[in-house]
Amino acid sequence: MNSCFIISLCLSSSFFFIDILSIEAAPEYLFHDCPNTTLFTPNSTYRSNLHALLSSLSSAAAGSTDGFANATAGQSPLERAYGLFLCRGDLNSTECSRCVATGEWDILQRCPNQRVSTIWYDQCMLRYSNRSILSAMERSLDRVLYDVGNVTDPTRFMQLLGETLNDIATRASAGGSGKKVAAAEANFTSSQKLYALAQCTPDLTASDCVKCLQFAIANLPQGKQGGRLLAPSCNLRYELYPFYDASALPSPAPPPPVPAPPPPAPVTGPKIAFESNIFTMIIIVIAVSVVSTVVVLFLARCFSRRNATDTHAVVQGGQIGLTEITNSQSMLYDLTTILAATSNFSCQNKLGNGGFGEVFLGTLLNGLPIAVKRLSQSSRQGFEEFKNEVMLLPKLQHRNVVQLLGFCLEGEEKLLVYEFVQNKSLDYFLFDPEKNKHLNWSTRYNIACGIAQGMRYLHEDSRIRIIHRDLKSSNILLDSEMNPKISDFGMARIFRIDQTLAMTERIAGTYGYMSPEYAMNGQFSVKSDVYSLGILLLELIIGKKNGFFNQVDGGEGIACYAWKNWRDGTPLLVLDPALGGTYSVNEVAKCIKIGLLCAQEDPNHRPTMADIVRELTSHPVTLELPRQPAFCHGRTGRLESDKSPGRSITGAELW
Numbered sequence: 066m067n068s069c070f071i072i073s074l075c076l077s078s079s080f081f082f083i084d085i086l087s088i089e090a091a092p093e094y095l096f097h098d099c100p101n102t103t104l105f106t107p108n109s110t111y112r113s114n115l116h117a118l119l120s121s122l123s124s125a126a127a128g129s130t131d132g133f134a135n136a137t138a139g140q141s142p143l144e145r146a147y148g149l150f151l152c153r154g155d156l157n158s159t160e161c162s163r164c165v166a167t168g169e170w171d172i173l174q175r176c177p178n179q180r181v182s183t184i185w186y187d188q189c190m191l192r193y194s195n196r197s198i199l200s201a202m203e204r205s206l207d208r209v210l211y212d213v214g215n216v217t218d219p220t221r222f223m224q225l226l227g228e229t230l231n232d233i234a235t236r237a238s239a240g241g242s243g244k245k246v247a248a249a250e251a252n253f254t255s256s257q258k259l260y261a262l263a264q265c266t267p268d269l270t271a272s273d274c275v276k277c278l279q280f281a282i283a284n285l286p287q288g289k290q291g292g293r294l295l296a297p298s299c300n301l302r303y304e305l306y307p308f309y310d311a312s313a314l315p316s317p318a319p320p321p322p323v324p325a326p327p328p329p330a331p332v333t334g335p336k337i338a339f340e341s342n343i344f345t346m347i348i349i350v351i352a353v354s355v356v357s358t359v360v361v362l363f364l365a366r367c368f369s370r371r372n373a374t375d376t377h378a379v380v381q382g383g384q385i386g387l388t389e390i391t392n393s394q395s396m397l398y399d400l401t402t403i404l405a406a407t408s409n410f411s412c413q414n415k416l417g418n419g420g421f422g423e424v425f426l427g428t429l430l431n432g433l434p435i436a437v438k439r440l441s442q443s444s445r446q447g448f449e450e451f452k453n454e455v456m457l458l459p460k461l462q463h464r465n466v467v468q469l470l471g472f473c474l475e476g477e478e479k480l481l482v483y484e485f486v487q488n489k490s491l492d493y494f495l496f497d498p499e500k501n502k503h504l505n506w507s508t509r510y511n512i513a514c515g516i517a518q519g520m521r522y523l524h525e526d527s528r529i530r531i532i533h534r535d536l537k538s539s540n541i542l543l544d545s546e547m548n549p550k551i552s553d554f555g556m557a558r559i560f561r562i563d564q565t566l567a568m569t570e571r572i573a574g575t576y577g578y579m580s581p582e583y584a585m586n587g588q589f590s591v592k593s594d595v596y597s598l599g600i601l602l603l604e605l606i607i608g609k610k611n612g613f614f615n616q617v618d619g620g621e622g623i624a625c626y627a628w629k630n631w632r633d634g635t636p637l638l639v640l641d642p643a644l645g646g647t648y649s650v651n652e653v654a655k656c657i658k659i660g661l662l663c664a665q666e667d668p669n670h671r672p673t674m675a676d677i678v679r680e681l682t683s684h685p686v687t688l689e690l691p692r693q694p695a696f697c698h699g700r701t702g703r704l705e706s707d708k709s710p711g712r713s714i715t716g717a718e719l720w
Contacts, residue, residue, distance in 0.1 A: 092164040093187035096208040096295055099176035099526065100464055103195065111180060111195065114139035114146040118193060119169040122150050126165035129158055131244050132189075133267050135199050148193035151266050154246030155313040156188055164189035185295045192297055202273035203297040208462070209284060211471065212291030212304070215399055217254070219288035223430065225251055225259060226303060230282045233263040234301075238274035240315070243267065245274050248314050253305070261303040262314075269298060286471075287402055287430045398482055400475040403427065407437055416489070426485065434485035435470060442477045450555030451479045457554050461527055465519030467542055467552040486550055488543035495538055496610055501641065506648035508547050509605045513656060514681045515549040516541060520598060521674035523551070524591045532558045532589055536597035537578045538604055558589070577611040577622060581666055581695045592668035596695075598677070599663020602656050603627050608641025624664035624694040627657055631691065655680060661691035 105111040118138035125134035132152030139145035150168070152161035168184050168191035176182035183192035185208070192198065216222040229251045236247035245265040253259045263281075265274035277299035285301065286292040293302035302308065406427030407414050416424045422440040429435060440451050451472070458469035473480040491512065494500045504512075516536075523531040534556040542550045580596035582588040600611050603623045611623040630639050636657050640648070659680060665671050672680075672688055680688060 092167045095185040097175045097184040099179045099182050103180045104178045105180055110144040118146040118148045122148055123166050123169045126162040132161050146193055147197050150191045152189040154244050154264050155310040183297055200268045202269055202277055208295040210293045211286045212289050214290040215288055216290055229261050233261055234278035237263045238271040257305050260307050262309050263301050265299040283431050284433055398471045398473045400473055403473050403480055436483045436485045438481040440479040454481055454554050457557055460529055463519055463522040465515045465549055467550040486542035487545045490539050491541040492538040501608055501643045506644055510652050512549045513602055513605055517677045517681055519551045521678050524674045533594050536594055537575050592671050595663045595671045599660045602660035606656055607639050621697055625697040628694050664694035666695035
């Protein structure tokens with residue numbers, strides 16, 4: 066009876082400590098994606114449907130046996146909400162439910178009023194949309210996370226990693242109707258093991274699951290101690306330490322049976338001594354198990370807490386220290402990898418010159434193309450730009466903002482590694498008499514909308530408020546489908562949420578795109594970026610650089626040229642001849658009006674980025690009529706018509 070009591074007490078103590086540690090553990094947030102495609106209003110039907118959907122998913126998680134469920138809410142197809150969650154394959158229903166419940170609240174805080182959103186934790190993923198997402202494989206590269214440490218033998222490690230990941234991708238896809246998850250361990254060195262886990266949402270076919278995971282494998286980091294890729298339909302992770310409970314995952318296919326060993330020799334001796342030894346061994350095993358379990362869980366909890374905080378990695382470059390770079394957001398590349406990717410910065414790989422250095426095309430070992438900005442070794446200002454981009458860009462995730470993949474600060478080299486954007490910059494096409502023919506009106510209008518949406522994200526929707534301060538055509542990159550991506554955040558500044566204005570003694574940016582209050586007094590705000598956007602919009606319509614009109618129009622810029630034609634009732638005369646006759650009169654009129662409003666001298670008369678996006682995307686707001694823009698000489702005044710300044714007009718009313 067006493068022995069049973071001791072065993073029971075040991076087991077109860079073990080479960081007690083495990084419960085305490087489990088209760089304290091909270092889901093570790095990784096990333097969220099709010100693509101800003103469409104918004105819903107606070108009192109809309111979609112909002113009610115979305116809340117019902119999230120509540121349904123949270124309830125489903127409590128009873129889920131495979132860590133996955135999907136749901137819909139709403140009758141009207143236009144207002145229906147679709148959603149699903151996926152918990153890591155080794156979690157039990159309690160852990161899964163806790164993670165999904167956290168996501169139910171968290172996703173609405175991080176992505177307010179969004180019709181399409183996804184949030185990832187270490188333990189689960191939750192997503193919703195205004196269109197059906199069930200059984201639809203999406204392998205977009207939403208987030209790649211890196212361990213900043215390098216491995217000792219990159220060649221052998223990448224070979225082992227490739228074999229291991231391909232194996233678990235195949236096994237995960239064969240999961241049938243149950244969990245599509247697989248894990249593996251492999252010996253890397255005598256003292257290090259590689260741990261890897263791959264998982265797809267169970268609604269995917271085996272073929273789609275393999276495709277998604279192969280895409281993830283191709284985009285994982287090279288030569289790093291750990292990494293993971295988060296995508297809507299699958300995820301993949303590897304580390305040099307165990308990060309999952311292998312006993313809770315499906316076992317790999319059993320090996321072929323081996324012959325049974327011969328029976329053991331009979332044990333001699335008194336029966337009572339044998340039973341006593343067995344009892345002693347049981348007590349020792351249980352005691353060791355309890356202590357080991359508590360210690361491992363305690364260390365794991367401490368490790369989780371350490372990773373959840375903003376730990377800092379310090380990288381030394383010459384005499385300059387770069388701090389405040391978090392492990393989860395900073396992606397450190399070694400110089401050897403960059404040199405191999407760019408063929409030692411070959412002239413044949415050179416894409417162009419940036420403000421503080423050269424830009425090169427590179428290809429990583431996994432085939433991923435990259436763009437590498439090599440900052441000037443002698444420029445102190447170049448280092449400030451480098452530090453600014455490393456600090457800001459990892460915090461920003463939007464389809465119209467270029468993605469920083471990593472950086473290298475080694476010896477005298479200061480390198481920034483970006484996603485490769487195929488079609489160079491907007492000015493490359495817009496101001497070339499031949500190439501601008503590729504920019505029809507539909508493409509230009511899409512570019513205008515994308516830039517405005519990206520800037521609204523920076524000003525209002527990102528986790529930090531960013532003032533870009535150097536928005537211009539050469540800092541707008543175009544992808545393979547001519548979608549715009551805002552780049553070059555070397556001059557950008559962070560604003561507090563309640564901050565509206567800042568001052569600087571060092572004017573940085575590009576003349577012609579600078580607002581008057583910034584160029585003359587060093588004052589900048591979100592309205593400074595609005596001014597720059599206005600000049601950029603007018604360049605898109607007219608097809609000429611702002612500086613062109615400083616030479617041919619009496620020293621006045623593009624805004625003054627557009628204003629004179631607007632004022633005289635002939636706004637279409639400013640259109641780029643390359644457009645021919647294929648354009649929308651209403652869209653052209655809308656863009657000219659917005660461009661002129663953005664270029665107003667008084668910042669208070671300029672619209673917000675949110676107003677601009679709504680106006681461009683067929684959700685019109687009431688905007689004032691433009692007045693004479695900044696830096697114009699001569700007669701001032703409003704458009705000569707009987708329309709009141711507060712009334713919006715259509716393109717048909719302009720002449």
